[in-house]
Structures are given as C-alpha cells and as structure tokens.
Amino acid sequence: MFNIAILGCGVVGSGVADILFDKQEELSKRFNQEVKLSKILDIKNMDGTPYAPYLVTEPADVFEDDSIKLVVVTIGGLDLAADRCFAALKAGKHVVTSNKAVVAAYGRELTKLAYENNVRFLYEASVGGGIPIIRPMNICLSANDIYEIQGILNGTTNYMLTGMYKDKMSFDDILKDAQAKGYAEADPTADVDGFDAARKIAILSSIAYNGFVDFEDVKCIGIRDVIYADHELAATGGYAIKLIAGSKNTEKGVRISVEPKLVDKSRMLAAVNSVYNAILVRGSYTGDSLFYGQGAGKLATASAILGDIIEILEAPDRQNLPAFVDNTAVIIKDSDDKERFYVRLKSTFNDTESEELKSDITNIFGNKAVYLGYALSDNTTAAFISDYCSEAELKVLCDKLAQCDGVESIAYTMRVAE
Ligand code: HSE
Numbered sequence: 061m062f063n064i065a066i067l068g069c070g071v072v073g074s075g076v077a078d079i080l081f082d083k084q085e086e087l088s089k090r091f092n093q094e095v096k097l098s099k100i101l102d103i104k105n106m107d108g109t110p111y112a113p114y115l116v117t118e119p120a121d122v123f124e125d126d127s128i129k130l131v132v133v134t135i136g137g138l139d140l141a142a143d144r145c146f147a148a149l150k151a152g153k154h155v156v157t158s159n160k161a162v163v164a165a166y167g168r169e170l171t172k173l174a175y176e177n178n179v180r181f182l183y184e185a186s187v188g189g190g191i192p193i194i195r196p197m198n199i200c201l202s203a204n205d206i207y208e209i210q211g212i213l214n215g216t217t218n219y220m221l222t223g224m225y226k227d228k229m230s231f232d233d234i235l236k237d238a239q240a241k242g243y244a245e246a247d248p249t250a251d252v253d254g255f256d257a258a259r260k261i262a263i264l265s266s267i268a269y270n271g272f273v274d275f276e277d278v279k280c281i282g283i284r285d286v287i288y289a290d291h292e293l294a295a296t297g298g299y300a301i302k303l304i305a306g307s308k309n310t311e312k313g314v315r316i317s318v319e320p321k322l323v324d325k326s327r328m329l330a331a332v333n334s335v336y337n338a339i340l341v342r343g344s345y346t347g348d349s350l351f352y353g354q355g356a357g358k359l360a361t362a363s364a365i366l367g368d369i370i371e372i373l374e375a376p377d378r379q380n381l382p383a384f385v386d387n388t389a390v391i392i393k394d395s396d397d398k399e400r401f402y403v404r405l406k407s408t409f410n411d412t413e414s415e416e417l418k419s420d421i422t423n424i425f426g427n428k429a430v431y432l433g434y435a436l437s438d439n440t441t442a443a444f445i446s447d448y449c450s451e452a453e454l455k456v457l458c459d460k461l462a463q464c465d466g467v468e469s470i471a472y473t474m475r476v477a478e
C-alpha cells in the first residue's frame with residue numbers, strides 16, 4: 061500500500077487530488093500495490109467537495125501515520141511550506157513539491173535531509189509548471205556540460221509583454237488586464253519585477269552547473285519600464301521583447317539575470333507567447349534543446365507532481381546527492397562581456413532632422429549600429445541597436461550621444477539575446 065497525503069489543497073493541490081482520483085486504479089495496477097490519496101491536510105472548510113472525506117487538520121495526522129509514504133507539499137509562501145517539507149522528510153516520508161520559494165531557499169538542505177533519511181525530495185513542478193525540465197536536466201542531458209540556459213519562465217509577464225504589443229497597451233493597462241484575468245496577483249511584484257523567474261533560473265542553474273546558485277544573487281530587472289514603443293521599434297529591427305531568465309557558465313563563474321531582452325524573431329523563443337513558458341538549454345553534445353509548454357495552471361502543474369510521484373513509485377530507493385548540495389557556484393556580478401544593446405532615447409528633433417540623429421548615432425556607435433528610427437506611436441521616441449560593447453563602454457557612448465543636439469535623454473536600454 062502506498063498512501064499519499066497532500067498538504068495544502070489550493071489550486072495545484074486540488075489538481076493533484078483530481079489526477080490521483082482519476083489514475084488511482086491505473087497506478088495501482090502499474091505498481092502492483094494500492095496507490096491512493098489518503099489524507100489532505102488543510103484548514104479550509106471543504107464540505108460538499110470531493111476532497112472533504114480526506115480532510116485532516118492536524119499535522120500529526122499525516123506525520124505520525126506510518127501508512128503515508130509520500131507527502132505532496134502544495135502550500136504557498138515560504139516558512140510554513142518549508143517547515144512541512146522538513147517535517148515530512150524527518151518523518152521518513154518522500155516529499156514532492158511545486159513550491160519554488162522553498163526549493164530556491166532550502167533545496168540543498170532538503171535534498172541532503174532526504175538523502176540522510178533514505179527518502180526522496182523531488183520538485184519538477186517548481187519550474188515551468190507542466191514542462192518537464194528538471195528531470196531532463198538531471199538525467200537525459202546530464203552527460204553534457206550545460207553552458208547556458210535561456211528561459212521564459214514567468215507566464216504572467218509573458219502574457220503582459222505579448223498583450224502590450226498586440227493591443228498597443230501601457231504597462232498599467234496590461235497589468236490591470238492580467239489581474240482581471242487572474243494571471244497577475246493584486247501585488248504583482250514577484251512576477252513583474254522578475255523575482256519569481258529569478259528563483260526558477262537559480263534552481264535550474266544549480267542543477268546545470270553543479271554548484272548552488274542563490275536566487276538572491278540573480279540580477280533582476282523587471283518589465284515595468286518597457287513601453288509599447290519599445291515593441292514597435294524592436295519589431296522594426298526584427299525582434300520581439302521577452303523577459304529572459306538566463307544564465308551562462310563561464311570560466312570565471314556563472315552570469316545570471318532576469319531581464320527584458322530583444323530576441324530575434326527567427327528564434328523559437330521569440331514565438332513563445334501569452335502565458336506559455338519555454339526553456340532553451342545549451343549543452344556540449346546536444347547543442348540547443350528547447351522545452352515548451354504551460355508554465356502554470358492547476359492540471360499542468362499537478363501533472364508534473366504526478367511525474368515525481370511516479371518516479372518515486374518506480375525507484376523509491378534511488379539515492380543521489382547532486383553536486384550543488386556541497387558546491388556553491390561563483391557568481392559574476394559585473395561583466396565586461398561584449399554584447400549588443402537596444403537603446404531608446406527621447407529626441408527633440410522632428411522627422412526632417414532625424415538624419416542628423418542617425419548620423420550622430422553612427423559617428424558615436426560606429427557603422428554597425430542599427431538605427432531603428434522613430435516610433436509611430438510617439439514621434440519623440442527613437443531607438444537603435446548598438447554594435448558589440450561592454451556595459452561600461454555602452455554607458456560612455458550613451459553619455460556622448462546625450463550631449464548631441466536634439467537628444468533630450470537616453471531613456472532605456474535592453475540587451476539583445478544571442
Ligand atoms: N506567477 C507564476 C507565473 C506562476 O506567472 O509564471 C507559476 O510559477
């Protein structure tokens with residue numbers, strides 16, 4: 061008998077329960093033992109729901125029940141969810157969670173504790189919702205030296221960036237729309253400022269580069285300063301704007317950030333729209349592999365949790381201690397890598413004088429700079445894409461341009477994804 065308990069019966073937890081109801085017979089047959097949902101720990105009143113018969117309100121009802129072999133932690137937030145994960149592992153139960161805050165903050169301690177207690181701690185659903193990414197990186201791609209990850213890891217901001225361009229909307233209006241549709245929370249900070257994606261790229265990078273990456277070391281630039289004109293001007297140059305959670309493993313250490321970037325429209329990442337997520341993994345043998353799908357949602361995320369449950373049913377005794385448990389990655393905070401940058405400026409020129417702006421840009425940034433012209437939506441806003449330069453060089457060149465006639469200010473810059 062393999063009894064399962066769910067801790068936290070919200071959107072994802074109830075999805076796990078629904079799939080377990082659906083698949084109980086199939087799983088029991090496949091694993092030659094009765095596999096079933098046994099208890100749900102929650103303080104909500106669930107009368108009249110299919111979950112009510114399973115409801116318990118005391119943690120001891122789960123942790124002291126020897127028939128429960130696996131605990132699914134779908135509680136949101138950090139402290140309580142983390143406490144429950146620690147308690148379940150200490151009680152000798154496998155733990156599966158979708159809670160990225162817990163994994164990003166305590167993943168190495170929980171992994172070690174699981175190892176010491178001969179149980180497993182799995183968290184496929186914590187990154188990319190229903191997209192398989194953690195197990196492929198841990199197993200299928202693990203012969204590779206993974207040297208780069210580029211992810212669209214936050215559905216809310218991808219919905220907002222897509223909608224801002226499609227419907228010519230301001231940040232405030234698309235945020236209200238995302239909140240009305242239930243994608244963005246009342247306090248949208250975690251999504252729009254990049255902190256949600258930062259946790260996810262830190263988790264993936266720890267696995268990929270064999271060294272723990274602290275999410276607090278991820279440089280975060282959210283999408284609050286992106287305006288409709290940026291999409292219009294980027295499109296003129298053949299680019300889409302995406303919030304890219306990316307990391308690169310270099311000889312000097314790991315560069316990691318969440319920031320809006322221009323992505324060439326010929327690349328598959330540029331075509332990932334609305335709430336969908338995608339993760340590009342660059343490996344020494346595979347080259348580029350792209351994982352795409354629903355990055356959130358009740359059943360998609362619950363599906364990833366079921367994948368972990370099935371993995372544990374198949375191999376309850378499989379033990380491995382990933383390298384990130386004992387190694388910490390070196391994080392490079394300031395980089396002098398040469399990259400291309402999109403530069404948006406405020407101009408006081410009118411259209412007839414725009415040739416002068418173009419030649420000032422060429423004189424200062426060189427003839428490889430790509431002039432994108434003025435935005436149709438705002439004829440005081442112009443943009444160009446620089447040639448390869450470091451961030452420090454960009455600043456010097458922008459300061460020079462800001463001195464030219466007709467340039468009121470350098471308003472915004474974004475990297476171009478390579
Ligand atoms: N707020 C997250 C997103 C939910 O928008 O992607 C899934 O982690």
